[in-house]
Amino acid sequence: MKNIITILLISATSLMFAQKSSTEKADRLFDRMWYKEASVLYEAQAQKLADNDKRNSSEDHQDYVRVLKRAGDAYFFNTDMENANRCYDELLSNHYSDVEPEYIFRYAHTLEGIGRYREAKRWMKEFSKRTENKDDRSDKLNQVNQTVEDVLDIEPGFTLKNVSVNTKYSDFGPMYYKDKLVYSSAIDTSNYHTRIYHWNEQPFLDMYLGELNDIESDLDKINEFSEEINTRYHEATLAFSPDETKVYFTRNNYDGDLGRDGNGTNHLKLYSAELSRDNDSILSWNNIKELPFNSEDYSVGHPSVSEDGKLLYFVSDMPGSIGATDIFVVDILEDDATSDAEYSGYSKPRNLGDNVNTAGREMFPYITDRALYFASDGHLGLGALDVFESKIKDQTFDTPINLGAPLNSELDDFGFIIREDKNTGFVCSNRLTGKGDDDIYSFVRLPEAAPKPCDQIIRGYVSNTITGERIANVAMTLYDESGKELEKTTTDISGAYAFEKVLGCATEFNVTAAKTGYGPKEKPVLTLDETGETVVALGLETVNELIVEEGGILKIKIGIIYFDLDKSYIRKNDAAIELNKIVLLMQEYPNMVIQIESHTDSRNTDSYNMALSDRRAKSTRDYIISQGISADRIESAKGFGESQLINKCSDGVSCTEAEHQFNRRSEFIIVKM
Incomplete structure (x- = not known):
């Protein structure tokens, strides 16, 4: 600006x-x-x-x-x-x-x-x-x-209107006063020669008072705010005590002459004035005096008073500033009581710290019981000064939030004030669509849009941690963080699953996976923080290395059960050793029930092979029972002959002995555990 x-x-x-x-x-x-x-x-x-x-x-x-x-x-x-x-x-x-x-x-x-x-x-x-x-x-x-793209995408929260009193000059710094609005303007209404402040060739700033309309969107009946406060030089940006009997305002370093420091710079100072009534009952602002923390060497200005009247916020580049200009605060003390005479009536200025202040410019603070509003070019914005809101939480200021367009623009946006209970206020901008230099805009703050639901779908897959194969028919259960069951489902043929229950974002939950022959698995998870899917993969291991899953069927995998040619008895030196592994496993899992299937190769006739395999299956069953396993834990023992070959070696096909051996097998299928 x-x-x-x-x-x-x-x-x-x-x-x-x-x-x-x-x-x-x-x-x-x-x-x-x-x-x-x-x-x-x-x-x-x-x-x-x-x-x-x-x-x-x-x-x-x-x-x-x-x-x-x-x-x-x-x-x-x-x-x-x-x-x-x-x-x-x-x-x-x-x-x-x-x-x-x-x-x-x-x-x-x-x-x-x-x-x-x-x-x-x-x-x-x-x-x-x-x-x-x-x-x-x-x-x-x-x-x-x-x-910046995120700031541009902020949902519009304000509607703006250029007020009718704006001129081709600079109009800014609005502040509520009773049912009126005080603001600063460079419009030249003095009886003196035209007073120009030369950085942009405009008349000097004075403060004016206008009456607000019923909806506080515009003002008219403009008069000079105070003959006592307005001088031949700049007066701008003011704030009132809660009872509106004391005003704090910004003025050039001026005491009958425009004072400058050794670099030729004319700094700003804060002044106060008190409302008094003369003998004719005419109210006027008197007892104008500087605040004690002003200086000839740095600027102090742009006041804002807390709603309880105990704190005065302002902007300065005084020693202790983090950046070009920072926001400071002092306590307003009663009866001029203070332990430091240097700051009579006020505490020592305190910098608001690097959560609010940056190495850039923080300007035009406005404090309410809800938040601190200010302009800054040091926080992420749309260009030049943007208006930010820092909500008050536990007597500290939250990370400032850019209020987005259309309140903010590519140029300077500042001087934000608001009636929190009415959601109406004013802001200033020098955007190119205005009437002149800095313009005052009235605004209506739109109701906050209901937050968009943040939903998460839980899906995933289950696989064997040893082989990597996906596992079908796994019982999946979803629990909330308190352990309450929310939903059950099972994995499909590809080992995938998905719950229909929709969870919130950033929500804790648990997923469990269980299947016969496998150790159970539980996994605590936190859903993602934006709408979408949280993918939860789980790995299961069988409860024993002898147990495997083939084609969705659990089996006990032992070495080959060898039989003598055309025989079905169990050989002690090899077959019995392998079958004893099954006996031990069934003893370890007393609820295990199995089926025994015996197969032959294709050599010999179908009827012969069927009878031989059936004898071998039953011989295997009898051996397991003889080792102390209850007969009712073997659901069936059946031969299938050459009806379920697992390779090409059918009748008439030339195969090696090793290829035929693949078909001569005994299988132990787990029915339940």
Whole structure:
């Protein structure tokens, strides 16, 4: 913005050089913050140096770079982002090694100011790299969890209206006073000669009072707020005590003359005045005095008083500031009681800290019982100053939130005030769609949209942890964090499952998997924090290494049961040894019930093979029973002959002995455990 912000921001930036040059007049104008006039001279000098054949000399080169910087800064501090971008672009494109990191930061801001957000993001990363991540603006403007695109996607929360009293000059700094609105304007209504503040060639600022309409969206019947407070120089931004008998306001460092420090900078100060009634019962603001923490060396301004009247918030670049300008707070003490006479009536100023303040500019605080509202170019925004909200929680301020468009724009948006109970208020902006320089807009805060449901579907799969094969028909159960059963399902043929129950995001739950022959598995899970699916994979292992699953059927896998040719008795030296493994397993799991199936190869006749395999199955059953296993735990013992060959070796097919051996097998199928 092109007005009171600039006064508070700049004394003499450390990036400027005090060397003598042919731009001495422009430098004097710049140091006095006559930026518009200074920019004309800098531009002319830059063009002259650009055309100079001698600019290849080191001295001329340095002078040209310095003039480009000053020209860009003159535009930047006057919020002429397009021209500032042009100058900074020349600097970074052709003189990068001569550019301090601060100019990368400013260049990124000008890109935001002209709507080139993607490029701004890239240059802000370059700023972070150049500052080795030591400047917190790189962190706050490149937040991990938010981008400029996220700010642009914020649902509109306000409707804005340009108020009728705006002029072609600067109108800003609204504040409620009874059923009226006080604001600052550069409209020239004095009887003196036109008073111009030269950084943007506008009349000096005074405060005016207007009556609000019924819905507080506009105002009329404009009068001067106070003859006692308004002077020949700047008065702006004020705040009232809860009973509205005391006012705090911002004024130039002025005591009969416009005072300046050694750098030619005229700082801001905070003043207070009290409402009194004279003998004719006419109310007026009197007893005007400076606040004790003002200084000739730094600025103090833009007050806001807490609703209980105990705290005074303000902006300053005083020692202890984190950035260009910070928000501070003091206690307003009763009866001027204080332990420090230096701050009579007030406590020592306290910086609000780096959760609110950044290395950039924090401006125009407005405190309610709900939140602190302020403008900043140090937090992630849409360009220049944006309005942020920091909610009050446990007497501390939460991480500031950008209030999004249309409240915020590519240029300066600031001076936000609100009646929390009515959701109405005012904000200021120098966006290009306004009537003049800074304009006042009334707004209505829209009801907060109901939060979009954040839903999570739970799905996944179950596999064998040893073989990696997916497991079908696994009983899956979903429990909430308290252990309450929510739903049951089973895995399909591919081992996949999905619950129909919809859970909330970031919700704790448990999934269990169980199947006969496998050890149970439970897995605690936290759903994701955005709508979608949480995939939960579980691995199961059989309860014993002899138990395997083939084609969805649990079997006991032992070595080959060998029989003598055409015989069915159990050989003690090999077959019995393998069958004893089954006996031991069934003793370990006393509820296990099995089926025995015996198979032959294709050699010999079908009827012969069927009879032989059946005898072998029953012989196997009898042996297991003889070892102490109850007969009712063997559900069946049956031969299948050559009817279930597992390879190509059917009748008439030539096969090796090894290939035939694959078909001569005994299988032990687990029915239950």
